[in-house]
Amino acid sequence: MDLKELLLENYKTVEQELEGKNGSVVKERRKEAIATFEKIGFPTLKNEEWKYTNISAALKKEFSIETIPALTKADIEQYLIKNLKGNILVFVNGQLSQELSKIISPESGLIIKPLAETDADVLEKYFGKSSTNDAFTYLNTALSHQGTFIKIPKGKSLEEPVVLYFISDARKENIFIQPHNIFLIEENAEAKFVESYHTIGKESGFSNVITQIILRKDARAEYYKIQNDSVTASHVGTTQVYQEGKSNFSSTTVSLNGNIIRNNLNIVLNAEHSEATMYGLYLLKGTQHVDNHTIADHAKPNCFSNELYKGILNDKSTGVFNGKIFVKQDAQKTNAFQSNKNILLSKDATMNTKPQLEIFADDVKCSHGATIGQLDEEPLFYLRSRGISEEKAKALLVIAFAQDIIDHIKIEALKEFLIRGINQSLGNNF
Amino acid sequence: MLKIKNLRANIDGKEILKGINLEVKPGEVHAIMGPNGSGKSTLASVLAGRDEYEVTGGTVEFAGKDLLEMAPEERAREGIFLAFQYPVEIPGVSTTNFLKTAVNEIRQHRGLEPLDAVAFLNLMKEKSKLVEIDQSLLKRSLNEGFSGGEKKRNEIFQMAMLEPKLSILDETDSGLDIDALRIVANGVTKLKSRENATIVVTHYQRLLNYIVPDFVHVLYNGKIVKSGGKELALELEEKGYDWIKSAVKEGSEI
Numbered sequence: 001m002d003l004k005e006l007l008l009e010n011y012k013t014v015e016q017e018l019e020g021k022n023g024s025v026v027k028e029r030r031k032e033a034i035a036t037f038e039k040i041g042f043p044t045l046k047n048e049e050w051k052y053t054n055i056s057a058a059l060k061k062e063f064s065i066e067t068i069p070a071l072t073k074a075d076i077e078q079y080l081i082k083n084l085k086g087n088i089l090v091f092v093n094g095q096l097s098q099e100l101s102k103i104i105s106p107e108s109g110l111i112i113k114p115l116a117e118t119d120a121d122v123l124e125k126y127f128g129k130s131s132t133n134d135a136f137t138y139l140n141t142a143l144s145h146q147g148t149f150i151k152i153p154k155g156k157s158l159e160e161p162v163v164l165y166f167i168s169d170a171r172k173e174n175i176f177i178q179p180h181n182i183f184l185i186e187e188n189a190e191a192k193f194v195e196s197y198h199t200i201g202k203e204s205g206f207s208n209v210i211t212q213i214i215l216r217k218d219a220r221a222e223y224y225k226i227q228n229d230s231v232t233a234s235h236v237g238t239t240q241v242y243q244e245g246k247s248n249f250s251s252t253t254v255s256l257n258g259n260i261i262r263n264n265l266n267i268v269l270n271a272e273h274s275e276a277t278m279y280g281l282y283l284l285k286g287t288q289h290v291d292n293h294t295i296a297d298h299a300k301p302n303c304f305s306n307e308l309y310k311g312i313l314n315d316k317s318t319g320v321f322n323g324k325i326f327v328k329q330d331a332q333k334t335n336a337f338q339s340n341k342n343i344l345l346s347k348d349a350t351m352n353t354k355p356q357l358e359i360f361a362d363d364v365k366c367s368h369g370a371t372i373g374q375l376d377e378e379p380l381f382y383l384r385s386r387g388i389s390e391e392k393a394k395a396l397l398v399i400a401f402a403q404d405i406i407d408h409i410k411i412e413a414l415k416e417f418l419i420r421g422i423n424q425s426l427g428n429n430f
Numbered sequence: 431m432l433k434i435k436n437l438r439a440n441i442d443g444k445e446i447l448k449g450i451n452l453e454v455k456p457g458e459v460h461a462i463m464g465p466n467g468s469g470k471s472t473l474a475s476v477l478a479g480r481d482e483y484e485v486t487g488g489t490v491e492f493a494g495k496d497l498l499e500m501a502p503e504e505r506a507r508e509g510i511f512l513a514f515q516y517p518v519e520i521p522g523v524s525t526t527n528f529l530k531t532a533v534n535e536i537r538q539h540r541g542l543e544p545l546d547a548v549a550f551l552n553l554m555k556e557k558s559k560l561v562e563i564d565q566s567l568l569k570r571s572l573n574e575g576f577s578g579g580e581k582k583r584n585e586i587f588q589m590a591m592l593e594p595k596l597s598i599l600d601e602t603d604s605g606l607d608i609d610a611l612r613i614v615a616n617g618v619t620k621l622k623s624r625e626n627a628t629i630v631v632t633h634y635q636r637l638l639n640y641i642v643p644d645f646v647h648v649l650y651n652g653k654i655v656k657s658g659g660k661e662l663a664l665e666l667e668e669k670g671y672d673w674i675k676s677a678v679k680e681g682s683e684i
Contacts (some may be wrong), residue, residue, distance in 0.1 A: 353669075379520045385478050386532040386588065387506035387539070396531070400522025 001177070003059050005141060010065055012143050017162045021116045031130035034142035049134065050222040052320045052352045053291040053313075058234040061204055063176035067168045068095050069202075076100060078168055079198040083224070084205075084413040086161040086194070093168055094177035095146045103220050109156040110191075118182050119204035122149075126212055126242065131295050133267035140210045144180030147210075152189040154216075159413060161192035161222075166209070170232070171201030182212045185219040185247075192222040192411065194210035196259075197229045204259075214238045215247035217271070218303060224414060225263065238264040238327060240323045244270035252409055253309075255282040255290045259379040266295040268303070269303040280309035281405040281418070283398070283425050284317030284349070291320035297340070297351035298331040301361075307338040308407055314425075321353040325368065329360040336402050338368040343375055343401060345394070395426045411426065431594055431627055432477075432497075437488035439476050441602050446472045448652030450489065454596065457624040461638055462631045462651035465671040471515055471633045473601040473649070478512035479505050479546060479627075493595065507539035509595030513585040513602050520572040525584060526554065528572065529591055538594055559591040561617040574635075579610035586617040597621075598629045603637040615640030635667035649675055 008058060012033045018027075042059055043050040071092050078090075085099045090100035096114075104108065118127070128141040152158055162183075168175040184190055193213075199205035203414070215221055227235065235258060241249055255261050267276045284291045296305040311319050342351045356370040375397055384395035398423055399406070407414045433455040439447040446469045454460055464470050476483050477490065479502035492496040497505060520528075533553075534544040545553065558565055561583045573581050581604055587599050599618065603611055618628065618641050630641055638646075638660065647654045647661040650671070655678055656662065666674075 187595055378518045380513065381480055381502060381524075382518045382520070383523075383528060383532075384502040384512075385512050386528070386592065387503050388528065388532050388535040389503050389535065390501070392531060393503075394537070396523050396528055397520070400520065404524040 003061075003063055004041060005142065006063065006065065009421070010210060014143055018116070018145055019072035021389045023104040023120065025124050026127055030051050030142045033128060035137040037135055037138040037142060040135055040138075040140070044144070047109055047134070050200040051295065052318070053260065053262055055234070055236070055260060055262065055321040055398070058206060060203070061174045061254045063206065066174045067173070067175070068093050069171060071097070071167065072214050073100060073102065073411045074102070074389050075200065079123050079165065079167060079196075080198060081163075081413060083416065084163060084194070084411070087161065088162045089148065089164045089230070091146075091164065091166045093175055094166070094179050105158055105160055109152065109158050110152065110162065111151040113151055115144065115180060115182065118149040119151070119184065121360065122182065122184055123215060126214060130210070130238055130240045131202045131236045131268065131297060132240070132293070136208050138173065139212060140178045140208050141182055143178050144210065146178075147180035147182070149182045149184070151184045152186060152191045154186040154189060154252075156189045158189075158191040163194040163196070164414055166195070166197045166207060168199045168205040168207065168233070169201065170205045171187050172203065174204040174206070175199070176206045176208070178208045179313045179317050180210045183214070183221070185213070185215045185221050187216040187318075188218040189216070190220040194224045194226065194411070194414065196226040197233065198236060199230045199233040201220045202232065205229070207233070207235045209235070209237040210240065211237070213242070213249070215241070215243045215249055220248045221250070222410060223249070223251045224336060224409070225251070225253045226414070226417070227258050227261055229258045231257065231259055231288065232261040233258050236262045236310045239264065241265075241267040241276070243267065243271065243274040243276060246273045248272075248275045250277045250408070251279065252405070253280040254291065254418060255284070256425060258288060260289045262293070263292045266297065268297045268299060269305065270299050270422075272277070272300050272302045274303045276303075276337045277304045277408070278305070278307040278309070279405050281402050282311045282319060283422055284316040284319060285425055286317060287315070287321070288317045291322075295326065296336055298325070298327045298334045299334060300330060301334065303330045303331065304335045305337070307350070308405065310402055311339045311340075311342040311351060312345060312349055312401065313342065316346070316348040318350040321350070321370070322356070323354070323356065323368070324356045325366060327359040327361050327364050327366065332361050332363045334366065336364070336408065340370040341370045342370075343398070344372065345375065362389055395423050398422055400428060431493060433491040434487075435489045437476070438486045439472060439491060440484045440486050441472070441482055445486070446483070446652055447476065450652075450654060452647065452654065454627045454629065456595075456627055458645065459571075459622070459628045459630065459641060459643045461643035461646045462649050463646060463663060463666055465675070466633065467590055468649045469652045470649050471600055474512060474631050475600045476498060476528040477598055478502060478510060490572045503535070506592070507536050510595035511589050512588060513582070513597065513599045515572050515601040515604060517581040519574045519576075519683050523572050524570060526589070527574050529554075529588060531590055539556065546625065553591065558587055560590050560620055562613050563587050578605035579607065582606055582614050583617070583620060584668055585675065586614050590617065590621055594626065594629050596629065600631045601633065602630070603632055603634060611637065625655045636665045638663045650673055650678055
């Protein structure tokens, strides 16, 4: 059975399981979503939004979609980010594992529930809604039943980050998972979130993920997506953010390892005086492929968004950046900036970048730009002439290139992890 | 220590060095002088291993090893140091940060234990006094926004940190005012020992008032056309290079 048929089959089972657990709105949206998925099927290169990312091969495998193995702490230990303290949520093949998770913040500041128990008004307004509408978002919407709802109550400031580890056990079979999580940061609340993806074993993993983040008035959130997965693991993820008035959201997406990675990050600045920053860093080697699609949707006046994505591509790796800024007619006094900078370390690496601006208001400040270049010879020679090996000299220069992204990471353990990752990727273990 | 025999080198197919012969022994200071475009900086670059230059002939032996076979970093680890004529600015890399890596790579090559953070900082403190360089400068991005004098001082500071056997100062005096020149030259002089050697590449004699050479060589048109003691530098200062140029043109003995 091919994957599409398998998933359509699976929908029927999930539907029965969920009978009575969700309200009619959710049920209706799932039904519509599966029907659309059935009609459009998985995207091909002919699809404009998938022009440079060939996802077909990663999907043409025999996947297992509902097996939940019992993993022990020892199994997952090595996948946890060193020294990263926080509220740890471990998802095994998409399902939250109570045994492996550990919550340290008090319940008054951090509420965690199954997706089905998401606040009704939130589900009604946001479930199944996305700026990205493709087979993957429809599919996840239709089949998501293992997700989690995380709420930071009004006025609470969560000190320790919420760290979500998605671990797929592909030791015996190819694993397809579809987590769907909703983070609600209520009025004047504050939190940090980290998502990290790992696949155990030699078989293939595929994660199709939706994360919805809703920031109420005056809410503040930092969101880190860390991809340091195995080379057999592919990922399609959509992070959909809605911001209400005077809220502040910051996102950092770091891709160090994986097979084919597609990140959609969509931010809707939905009320005045909201601020959003989007940072990204990808460091690719081998034949890895990373595609970042982002949208900053300025729907209301007086908002600010700033985006900086940087990439370093080695070997035969390929990268895609597609950044859209929409400024709606209403959104006067918008400040929106976007930049994508790339360094190719090899002749065989490829980068496709497309910064886009669509402005319908007349009193705005916007800029966008993209560069693709290589490491300068002169600094490289200078460092080598001081006794530093070519590999280490390159790593120093790459870290220097990435420094402004690293500087925006507010969690020390993540910073260290990233610097280690860059060194390892360039063949240094120091 | 260094034996250069009939060294020839091209850049972009054009021959710049046309058969250089030079021997440097431990404890010696050699000055290489000559008019602009004579090949002085090319010689310095070829010795440090800059790969834009293609060596087309000759040999260079350093401490008994074939220098031309080595990558730039291997040359540095063996004890060659080039003080750049135009030190590069590297945003995002601090002097402190990269020097720690450099010092420890060189120590490792010499079979020494790596320095820990405290020992390294102490060494930095000690050596920075030598060239009167401000510690805060070393924490900033390498040479970014430094004045000409600060850049050259940073070069000599790095030289002090890396303790090379052979230092090549490429036009270290260019762009320096008289005070900076004195500080830099004093630093170099203090680092002199019986074990190490220095090659000073310069256009003018004034640096040699501070760093007194044992030998002076005149490089012209890719060849060393005259060698002598420190008095040769004074002669050049007085008479300029024209008499050398015309003598070479006429093919007569200088």
